[in-house]
Amino acid sequence: MSLLPSMIELLARARVDLRMGLPVVLAGNGAAALAIAAESLSAQRLADLRAYGEVSLALTARRAATLKARVYDSDIARLTVPADADRNWVRSLADPADDLNSPMKGPFICQRDGNADLHRLAIALVKSARLLPAALLVPVEAAAALAAELGLTLINHAIATPLLGQSSPLHPVAAARLPVEAAAAGRLHVFRPEDGGEEHYAIEIGRPDRSAPVLARLHSACFTGDVLGSLKCDCGPQLRGALAQMGAEGAGVLLYLNQEGRGIGLANKMRAYSLQDQGFDTVEANHRLGFEDDERDFRLGSEILRKLGFDQVRLLTNNPKKISMMEHAGIKVTERVPLRVGENDFNRAYLATKANKSGHML
Ligand SMILES: Nc1nc2c(ncn2[C@@H]2O[C@H](COP(=O)(O)OP(=O)(O)OP(=O)(O)O)[C@@H](O)[C@H]2O)c(=O)[nH]1
Numbered sequence: 001m002s003l004l005p006s007m008i009e010l011l012a013r014a015r016v017d018l019r020m021g022l023p024v025v026l027a028g029n030g031a032a033a034l035a036i037a038a039e040s041l042s043a044q045r046l047a048d049l050r051a052y053g054e055v056s057l058a059l060t061a062r063r064a065a066t067l068k069a070r071v072y073d074s075d076i077a078r079l080t081v082p083a084d085a086d087r088n089w090v091r092s093l094a095d096p097a098d099d100l101n102s103p104m105k106g107p108f109i110c111q112r113d114g115n116a117d118l119h120r121l122a123i124a125l126v127k128s129a130r131l132l133p134a135a136l137l138v139p140v141e142a143a144a145a146l147a148a149e150l151g152l153t154l155i156n157h158a159i160a161t162p163l164l165g166q167s168s169p170l171h172p173v174a175a176a177r178l179p180v181e182a183a184a185a186g187r188l189h190v191f192r193p194e195d196g197g198e199e200h201y202a203i204e205i206g207r208p209d210r211s212a213p214v215l216a217r218l219h220s221a222c223f224t225g226d227v228l229g230s231l232k233c234d235c236g237p238q239l240r241g242a243l244a245q246m247g248a249e250g251a252g253v254l255l256y257l258n259q260e261g262r263g264i265g266l267a268n269k270m271r272a273y274s275l276q277d278q279g280f281d282t283v284e285a286n287h288r289l290g291f292e293d294d295e296r297d298f299r300l301g302s303e304i305l306r307k308l309g310f311d312q313v314r315l316l317t318n319n320p321k322k323i324s325m326m327e328h329a330g331i332k333v334t335e336r337v338p339l340r341v342g343e344n345d346f347n348r349a350y351l352a353t354k355a356n357k358s359g360h361m362l
């Protein structure tokens, strides 16, 4: 036994460090680097990083495509940060907000020597911290000694990389009766992941039979739609429609997954909305920010269902990926129940884009 933090605990700490603008130390395959999130970079920290050597900027291939920067490592681009570049230079490459006003950002020095392992790890970390997918790295020697000297979090590439790709186990924390508009017989369950990430919820309607397929909905958090009644999406009407159908049938389970903005977080979703105001659609906006169309992990939905005792569902969705992810995770989808509600003048184009580009069923 030891009180030393595990790699899962160190990753949770690293997310907080990066959000606060602190560097972390990454080590693996005989190399080491200090890494810091582009989004939270201060002028002082940029100057401090430069004392260690030449700084490079890690971007996703998606962001690099918009910037027309060369990508030599499939999914990751590594750009040399010129010695006279300031924090605004970094910011303008990380954040597409002013791309249209200043489209000519290059030419860039794009690195191809060595490998991109630590850059890829840095991107995975800033993404999991729900920051813009861009990080600065500077190579260092003696990673462990440096981390100890500066009190920085040390992340080992070989141990951390598989953990970042996994879904953390979730555990039930508390549950209580919760009568809701759709059904007096409601029960809310809270699940907490082992990795210090967001909690997720399940609302059970009635007393669903565990030996039969349950009417189920995997709902991803949408603060704007669920709470504010935003007309830009269909989330609010889908949430209430799903609960109403469960109430009418007398049984069901709705998972409320805290994966705001298809897993990019509310701040990044608002950046995407701002790009949509410039004329880009929901998929293009995610790509210009450097994200994939959908960064959600639906495995946690199957884990919660299983923990509640369900292994077969009648899934309320128009999204074929939710069905395949459920089946892949061993939850049998006996029926897809369509959920087409809440179309309006403001979200018609958004719904059409989901049908055309993301394969949503009409
Ligand atoms: N990044 C991004 N996320 C959005 C946008 N509009 C809505 N969202 C998010 O998209 C998610 C919608 O999730 P779901 O209701 O599960 O929708 P879905 O994947 O289309 O699947 P079904 O509704 O089941 O058919 C929520 O997390 C919203 O916050 C957008 O324009 N950009």
Ligand SMILES: [Zn+2]
Pocket (backbone or CB within 6 Å): 222, 224, 225, 226, 233, 234, 235, 236
């Ligand atoms: Zn929404």
